[in-house]
Amino acid sequence: MKMRVFFIAFAGLVLMISCKKNNDPGTPGPGPGPGPSVDTAGPLKNIASFPIGMAIDYTLFKNNASYRNTVATEADGVTFGYQMKHGAIVRDDGSFDFSRADELLNLANTAGLEVFGHTLVWHENQNGNYLRSLTVSSGSGGPNLLPSGDFEAGAGVTGTGSSLFTGWNVLVGGNAVGTYTAVAGNNSSRALEANVTTAGTNAYDMQAIGSNWTATVGTQYRVSVDIKASVTNGRVRLVNQNNQYQQSDITPTTSWATYTWTLTALETSPILRLNFPNAGTYTVDNIKIADVSGGPPPDPQQVAAAVDSAMSRFIRASMTRYAGKVKAWDVVNEPMSDGTGAVRSNSGTTTGDRFFWSQYLGRNYALKAFQYAKAADPSALLFINDYNLESDNTKLDSLIAYVNELKSKGAPIDGIGTQMHIGTNVSLTAVENMFKKLAATGLKVRVSELDIRVNLTNVAGFTPSSAVLVQQSDVYKSIAEAYIRNVPAAQRHGMTIWGVADSDSWYVTVMGRAEFPLLFDGNYQKKPAYTGFLKGLKQ
Secondary structure, three states, X not given: OOOOOOOXXXXXXXXXXXXXXXXXXXXXXXXXXXXOOOOOOOOHHHHOOOOEEXXXXXXXXXXOHHHHHHHHHHOOEEEEOOOOOHHHHEOOOXXXXXXXXXXXXXXXXXXXOEEEEOOOEOOOOOOHHHHHHOOOOOOOOOOOOOHHHHOOOOOOOEOOEOOOOOOOEEEEOOOOEEEEEEEOOOOOOOEEEEEEEEOOOOHHHEEEEEEEOOOOOOOEEEEEEEEEEOOOOOOEEEEEOOOOOEEEEEOOOOOOEEEEEEEEOOOOOXXXXXXXXXXXXXXXXXXXXXXXXXXXXXXHHHHHHHHXXXXXXXXXXXXXHOOOOEEEEEEEEOOEOOOOOOEOOOOOOOOOOOOOOHHHHHHHHHHHHHHHHHHHOOOXXXXXXXXXXXXXXXXXXXXXXXXXXXXXXXXXXXXXXXOOEEEOOOOHHXXXXXXXXXXXXXXXXXXXXXXXXXXXXXXXXXXXXXXXXXXXXXXXXXXXXXXXXXXOHHHEEEEEEOOOEHHHOHHHHOOOOOOOOOOEOOOOOEOHHHHHHHHHHOO
16 A cells, blocks of 8 residues: 655746746636546546645635645645745744645645645745845945935825826836825825726836936845735835846735845946736835945855854744644755756846855755754655756756765755656656666655646647647656656655646746646646556556
8 A cells, every 4th residue: 555655846936836926927718628538547646656746826725626626636745836935934024924834734634635845945935035134234224325215205195197206207007007196104194005906917017116326336235115005915016227127026914014125236326116016005105225235244154154044944943833744845946057067056136036045055055954954853754856857967967966965964865856847848768867867866756846848839829739638648658657667666755746727837827828738627627648647657
């Protein structure tokens, strides 16, 4: 009888869904029907000799019964697209909010599903503002370089243009519908209120453009702003741009809160802009831009200690909270650079949810992460996870070498995850090579984020033909067979499909593509891909 120990992991761009990319172009219709005959003699979890997982979205799993029932019927367990990541849990002051992770874990457990923890240390989907605040001087930084950020000066109560608030040009363009109003602020008499009735196609369709402010290229500045919103899932985008573009997205709460963004100036006369890309009412006040280099320069050792502490706190808080409930974790996600196989590091200015741990802790950042994870929950299985291992042999070899290096230094690594976001044109010879090399490590091996694209050239309005669906089915079958053929049974930690229905794939909801990479169509009907995967699991 197979062990129902669950696994699952997250990929390079997030679901962000979930993740980090919040631009949702909308979801296409249900898509093609089942097409060629479909073998429905599942469920998958009863066919496989190892755990089967699916990645899930918080809103769909909570509110869509067809989605939830499909997952509960077919899978042993789930991973959360976003709710266990740093960016979902860590607030701007460094405190933790596990409320959504707790809720989704309880919903999954109620449905009989185990949860795989994803992910503890990654370079994306983090609270980058908080982490960057640990790396700069704690001095006050001197005067406000954007005095019009208090919104006190101006004429009138409502309208658009440059007269409502001195130093600001408030605009509604494109297909956005909305208004601007001067209202009482956060302990002030005036603040900017943007009421977005209909969000525009572009984030900047409804925006407030501030005045130029004087900066020194290469100097760090901290932007702080007070915001409250009428909705909990809205967004305010800060853009610093004259000729060079920088941005930071904020998801404000319904109460006043102060949000910070630490940036490195790329030009001498940038302009701060406020974009309102989501429907809702957003009140903005007390914007300050301060030179944080005015105090003593940060001591590198103190910075490293602060970053190290932040990593340790997050790992410890997450793993101790879910000890006994989450039995395996992606501790380190996507550590290797594409092409070169080097340990991933910062190659330029970091903004938004990006933060590179190796920039401050060196290549041993992963060693520290695994050691902290083992101390937090000694019983949990600990994984390292990366993508393109089936197509980038340099990256594959480099990851294995890095794992061996970490293990030689005492890192308690139990397994390796290979994401496998692939297309129907994948080289099956390369897939065989990857599985053989991963199995040769003696560690557990899991396919962590499998989906198979069919619209390889990203054609707008694409609908797959029956022949294309059969080709996709054949590839799903071949991947399952290759996994079973090359990875010994004791090392098979399982296979996860990265999503449920085509319509909720990250290719659709995050990247805006006409794509059909999963086992179920938009009506939660089994596709030929389901048949292929099921046949492969029977080997």
